[in-house]
Amino acid sequence: MSTKKSKAGERARLLRRLWELGREMSTQTVFLHQAIAQSAGLNATDTKCIDLILRCDKEHVTAGWLSQQSGLTTGAITHILDRLEKRGHIERIRDTEDRRRVFIQARHESLKPLIPKYEAIGAAYMVILEEFTDAELGLICRYLEKTSEVSKSELAKLVSS
Amino acid sequence: MSTKKSKAGERARLLRRLWELGREMSTQTVFLHQAIAQSAGLNATDTKCIDLILRCDKEHVTAGWLSQQSGLTTGAITHILDRLEKRGHIERIRDTEDRRRVFIQARHESLKPLIPKYEAIGAAYMVILEEFTDAELGLICRYLEKTSEVSKSELAKLVSS
DNA sequence: TCTTAATATTTAAGTATCTTAAAATTGCAG
DNA sequence: CTGCAATTTTAAGATACTTAAATATTAAGA
Numbered sequence: 001m002s003t004k005k006s007k008a009g010e011r012a013r014l015l016r017r018l019w020e021l022g023r024e025m026s027t028q029t030v031f032l033h034q035a036i037a038q039s040a041g042l043n044a045t046d047t048k049c050i051d052l053i054l055r056c057d058k059e060h061v062t063a064g065w066l067s068q069q070s071g072l073t074t075g076a077i078t079h080i081l082d083r084l085e086k087r088g089h090i091e092r093i094r095d096t097e098d099r100r101r102v103f104i105q106a107r108h109e110s111l112k113p114l115i116p117k118y119e120a121i122g123a124a125y126m127v128i129l130e131e132f133t134d135a136e137l138g139l140i141c142r143y144l145e146k147t148s149e150v151s152k153s154e155l156a157k158l159v160s161s
Numbered sequence: 162m163s164t165k166k167s168k169a170g171e172r173a174r175l176l177r178r179l180w181e182l183g184r185e186m187s188t189q190t191v192f193l194h195q196a197i198a199q200s201a202g203l204n205a206t207d208t209k210c211i212d213l214i215l216r217c218d219k220e221h222v223t224a225g226w227l228s229q230q231s232g233l234t235t236g237a238i239t240h241i242l243d244r245l246e247k248r249g250h251i252e253r254i255r256d257t258e259d260r261r262r263v264f265i266q267a268r269h270e271s272l273k274p275l276i277p278k279y280e281a282i283g284a285a286y287m288v289i290l291e292e293f294t295d296a297e298l299g300l301i302c303r304y305l306e307k308t309s310e311v312s313k314s315e316l317a318k319l320v321s322s
Numbered sequence: 323t324c325t326t327a328a329t330a331t332t333t334a335a336g337t338a339t340c341t342t343a344a345a346a347t348t349g350c351a352g
Numbered sequence: 353c354t355g356c357a358a359t360t361t362t363a364a365g366a367t368a369c370t371t372a373a374a375t376a377t378t379a380a381g382a
Contacts, residue, residue, distance in 0.1 A: 028312040151189040
């Protein structure tokens with residue numbers, strides 16, 4: 001099935017290459033996103049927390065949820081939210097039903113100036129995709145979805161331990 | 162060519178989805194690798210500098226080269242190298258030909274204890290690949306190679322500006 | 323109802339990490 | 353051999369994160 005029409009050695013070579021590429025990608029991602037954030041006057045942690053807030057499909061984001069998702073301590077999250085609130089990027093809203101909790105809301109107007117930076121970088125990645133067929137893009141989607149799942153669960157493991 | 166056998170709307174949907182996934186992946190990568198590094202008693206920057214040193218195909222890694230590749234200042238690199246040297250992970254070796262320069266060498270024996278942590282995480286990603294054919298893996302390689310190129314050049318742009 | 327335990331977030335203090343700017347050392351060109 | 357350029361380190365200061373304790377609120381049991 002997965003090895004049809006090819007030698008076992010070829011598959012081993014592919015797997016090694018993908019291991020290498022995964023390593024390379026993670027390193028470049030870490031450094032690149034540090035640099036992007038800095039060029040926007042923030043740091044990687046802050047921008048990625050903003051991303052978590054924006055992409056969250058839940059009704060409301062809480063500080064505790066951010067802590068779990070990011071793997072950072074709740075103390076760190078409080079500082080991050082302080083910084084983001086001071087700049088007007090987010091708002092803290094006390095939950096009226098459970099007054100211990102704080103809901104975080106992104107202030108989209110305040111985040112607008114950051115968008116061009118990310119659009120520019122994102123566009124560079126989109127150019128790559130032009131050379132792939134729809135079927136191939138679908139495959140890449142599938143690969144990334146799986147990868148994302150693994151990342152999520154591996155982080156969850158580390159956080160809980 | 163790239164749209165054969167499919168509607169334009171389908172392609173647009175795929176591209177949007179890939180945009181979303183790229184965003185998601187970068188965020189998860191940043192947080193996950195921070196957590197992995199911490200679980201190994203280091204930080205993301207240090208571990209990723211180690212990776213740069215290990216993966217470098219050049220004859221010799223220098224502090225300046227690390228600064229360029231990482232987007233960090235030379236001052237930061239000095240501190241990082243201090244930390245890594247203190248733990249025995251690397252060695253500084255003065256270039257005898259140009260005594261301003263310092264070559265960095267990984268001390269593999271000292272890094273060995275870190276390997277299992279990364280192998281465990283890496284193995285989780287490798288499981289994903291089982292369900293793809295060789296041809297599909299080749300495609301994913303191609304995608305990652307291109308993506309890696311873009312990451313590299315985008316970081317280089319930011320560093321130089 | 324009162325008390326106690328649990329949950330969610332913040333605060334405080336300490337550590338570490340990074341940046342900027344200047345210094346130290348070495349190389350190179352005129 | 354003089355002065356400028358290149359490479360790394362140092363020093364000082366700002367930022368960012370962790371741990372542990374504190375605060376505020378909810379929930380549950382007697």
